Structures are given as C-alpha cells and as structure tokens.
Amino acid sequence: MNNYPIITKKKIKSNNEVKRIQKENKKKYGRRMLFGYPKASIPKIVIENGCIDMVGNKSQSEIQAVEANKLLEAIEKNELTGMSGNGFATYKKIKVAIAAPGENKVIIVNGAECDPGLTHDAWLIRNRLNDIIFGSKLLAQMLHTSKVFLAAKLLKNEVIEGINVKNLPNRYPTGAEKVLIKEVLDMEMDKNEIPVKKGILVINVQTVIMIAEIAKGEFLKGSRYITVADYETGEAKVARVNYDMDVKEVLEKVFGDRKGKAIFTGGGIMAAHKAQENEKVTPLTNFIGYSKEVTYNNESKCKKCRGCTKNCPMGIQVHKVIGDQEKNIKTNMKSYGVEDCINCGSCTFLCMAGKNTMEIVNMNSK
Ligand code: SF4
C-alpha cells in the first residue's frame, strides 16, 4: 500500500480552524530543539475529546503475582504485536532482549507519539498510568533490570515508582527508535545496529498496557486503541476497537457520515492511505480519519529551498535526489543516503513545490 502524508504545511495554512488548533498545541508542547538533529516541528492538528470503548471492558480482576516465563507464554498466546505500526510479535522482541548479552539492559517505554494526527498514546498516559507502571515493572523483572524510562511529552522529568520519566521535545519524528534512544540515553546507534540485540528494548506505551492487561487476565485479544479524527475540523477521539471492525463503520460511529470527505487510515497521518472498500482495522492501524484529498505533483519544479534536506531526521540529501531526478542525471543515489529513509514524510510535508519527495526518495532507493 502506497502511504503518504495527508497533510502538508500549505494545507494547514489554508485551514483556519486547524491552523488555530496547531498554534494552541505549539504553545502547549513548547518547541525545545531535539539536540543533534535538525527536525521539523509539526505540532498536533487535532484536539482529543475523550475515549469511546467499542469493545467492552473486562471487569477488573485482582492483580496476581506473575511468573516471567508464564507471562511470556501468555503474551505469545494472546498474539500481542507492537502497537506503533510495525506489527512485530511482542514476545519475540522481548525474547531477543532477554537473550542479549550484558548486565545493563534498558527498557524505553515509548509514549512520544509525535505524529501530528495521533492522540491515543497521550490519552493512555493520562488515563492508564497505573497499568503502564505495572506493565513496565513486569518487563523489568523479565529483563532483570531496574533501568526503565518512560519517554513522553507534557510530563516533567521525575521518577515515578522507580520509572524515569523523560520529557521529550516537540519535534517530529522523536518517536523513531534511534532518535528516541539518542534523546533518552544520549547514545548514538550505528545505522546497522539493532537496539534490542544490544539489550535496549524500545516498546510502545500501549503494548506495555496490554502486557499489564494480559497479566491481570483482562486482555481482550485482537483489540487496540486508535485515534479517530476529522482532520479538517481538528476533532479527535480515542477509541478502543477490534481488529475485525470495518474502518468506515468505526469512523461513522464517532462522527457520522460526513459526506464529501475522503476516509484515510494507516500508521499515522504522515504515512497514510485512502481506506479501501470494506477495509478492516488491523494491528497496524493507528488512526481512522476524515480528510480532504491531498494531491502531489512530482513534475513541478523544485524551488531549491532545501527545507526537505534541512529537516530530514536521517540526514538524507533530499534536495540533491530531487535535483538529479529533475535533470535526469544518473547518480549513485546511495551517496545521498536514500537507503536510510524511515518514511517519516517530513520532506513531503514541507515541500514548497508540492512534490511527494518521500516517494521520489523511495523510488531511488531500490
Ligand atoms: S527522506 Fe525519508 S527520512 Fe528523510 S524526511 Fe523524507 S521521508 Fe523522512
């Protein structure tokens, strides 16, 4: 599925309501620079307004003492996958972290949620902090470590029940694994290094809550929290949904049938796709939302502003890729770093010429 940003800087500028919301959010989150990385600052374009449970809660059961091996088995049996959009089996990732050499293992619970259209991780941090702490402690037992960080925004740096809360700056994409490690641990990782193999387990905040639910016998297999929004009006709600639910039905349950607006879904609004007819929620679904279509024109002329390169978190020379492509020059694109693209969409979001630069970079990385 071809994913692309469904908002651009230009589009936000022409929508007064979304522009107002973004201005408010900019104030709320602040603009501290992410050190060492030039980054786009793309504040949220939605305001979250509560949560709708479309699944139904299991009654709260007594917390049992959980044995690490049994919990790992239960995580596997419940087919829990990472909640940040990669769909990787959680038990496998934990097993790799357990098997990693060294004594000083680290757990980073990722609640950074930097995508401008997502709000559910922030809601979970505000409303399910006890389960985040409980799930983090279970993981710490499994990895025999006491080094646990909760990386989030709008929280102050403090220690809560042994967990180090790390307040992150409002830059995009702070949530990308290696960017997060740099910010939380001040540790630079080589592009070929796999953090979990080094004993650094980065795990999404929602996944940690699900681990707590599994341990308490409350987990509803095949369900997750997502953001449901209208990206033209800036309204958003958090929803707990099942994987087999119809994307369109979920959206209509929250906002009704808003005729004339297209429906998008995916990992985040910086890498989204138009919902297919009868598309279902999957472990990779982070949002469902109404939005206007956004059109890109890869034939338009580059304005040479270099915004794409200045804001690429991976240091890719995007403007050079575009320049060579426009002039039809055959270069070794690897020298521009195209293989490092993490599909964050920042370059496309900012492109003054209205090009989908992320797509062009990806075409040249093959
Ligand atoms: S080239 Fe890739 S990593 Fe760099 S800004 Fe564009 S999408 Fe993000």
Ligand code: SF4
């Ligand atoms: S952001 Fe767009 S217009 Fe500016 S240099 Fe990059 S490709 Fe050219």
